[in-house]
Amino acid sequence: MDKYLIVGLGNPGDEYAETRHNTGYMILDAFAKVSNIVFEDKRYGYVAETSLKGRKVFLLKPTTFMNLSGNAVRYWLNKENIDQKRLLVISDDVALPLGDFRLKANGSNGGHNGLGHIQQLIGQDYPRLRMGIGNDYPHGGQIDWVLGRYSEEEKEVLKPRFDLVVEIIKSFVLAGIDITMNQYNKFGRIKACQKPQE
Numbered sequence: 001m002d003k004y005l006i007v008g009l010g011n012p013g014d015e016y017a018e019t020r021h022n023t024g025y026m027i028l029d030a031f032a033k034v035s036n037i038v039f040e041d042k043r044y045g046y047v048a049e050t051s052l053k054g055r056k057v058f059l060l061k062p063t064t065f066m067n068l069s070g071n072a073v074r075y076w077l078n079k080e081n082i083d084q085k086r087l088l089v090i091s092d093d094v095a096l097p098l099g100d101f102r103l104k105a106n107g108s109n110g111g112h113n114g115l116g117h118i119q120q121l122i123g124q125d126y127p128r129l130r131m132g133i134g135n136d137y138p139h140g141g142q143i144d145w146v147l148g149r150y151s152e153e154e155k156e157v158l159k160p161r162f163d164l165v166v167e168i169i170k171s172f173v174l175a176g177i178d179i180t181m182n183q184y185n186k187f188g189r190i191k192a193c194q195k196p197q198e
Contacts, residue, residue: 002054002056002086003082004056004086005076005080006058006060006088006090007060007088007090008025008026009025009092009112010022010023010025010026010061010062012061012063012065016147018149018150019148019149020092020146021092022092023133024061024092026162028060030165031059031169032059035050037050039059039061044062044071045060045063045076046061047059052170058076058080060073060076067114067117068117069114069115070121073122074121074122084123084125085125085177088169088172089126089127089128089129090129090131091112091115091129092112092132092146093130093133094135094146095135097132097134097190098133098154098190099132099190100132100189101130101161101188103127103128103177103181104130105127105177105181107124107128108124131161157190161190168184
C-alpha cells in the first residue's frame with residue numbers, strides 16, 4: 001500500500017493554540033474533522049491515520065517545537081518507510097497575504113524555522129504548502145505576530161481556505177504534486193477568488 005505523510009507545522013501546548021505559527025496544525029485539524037479521525041500522542045508528534053482509495057495517509061503535528069520539526073518528519077518518514085516525494089509539509093508564511101497559499105514540489109525554507117530544520121535533515125526536495133498569515137506588524141514585531149492568535153475575523157477569512165487545502169491534500173495523495181499544483185495554485189491568491197467588497 002502506498003503511504004503518504006502530511007505534516008502540519010506548529011508548536012504543542014495550549015499557549016500556542018490557534019496562533020498564526022500553528023496554521024499547519026489548524027489545517028490538519030480541519031482535515032481530521034472532515035475525515036472523522038482523531039490524533040494520538042505518539043513519538044515526536046500527534047498522529048492520525050486514514051486511507052484514501054487504498055492509499056495510507058498519516059497526519060503528523062510535530063511536538064518537537066517548531067525549530068526541531070525535522071526530527072519528527074525524519075522519524076516518521078523512516079518509521080513508515082515513506083518516500084519524501086510523498087511528504088507534504090504545511091506551514092505558515094509571513095511573506096504571503098492572509099489566506100494566500102503556494103504549493104511547490106521543492107524549494108528553499110524561505111526563512112521559516114520549521115522548514116529550515118526539515119531541510120537540514122532531509123534536504124529541500126519535498127513538496128510543501130505555505131499558507132499566508134500576512135505581515136501587518138511593526139518593525140521588530142515578527143515574533144509577537146507569528147505567536148499571536150488569529151482574530152475571529154481572520155478565522156472567518158481562513159475557514160474556506162483551510163477547506164480548500166483539505167481538498168489539495170486529497171488531490172496530492174490521489175493525483176500527485178504536479179497535477180495538484182496545476183489544478184490549485186491558480187486559486188492561491190485569495191483576491192482572485194473573491195468578489196470585490198462594496
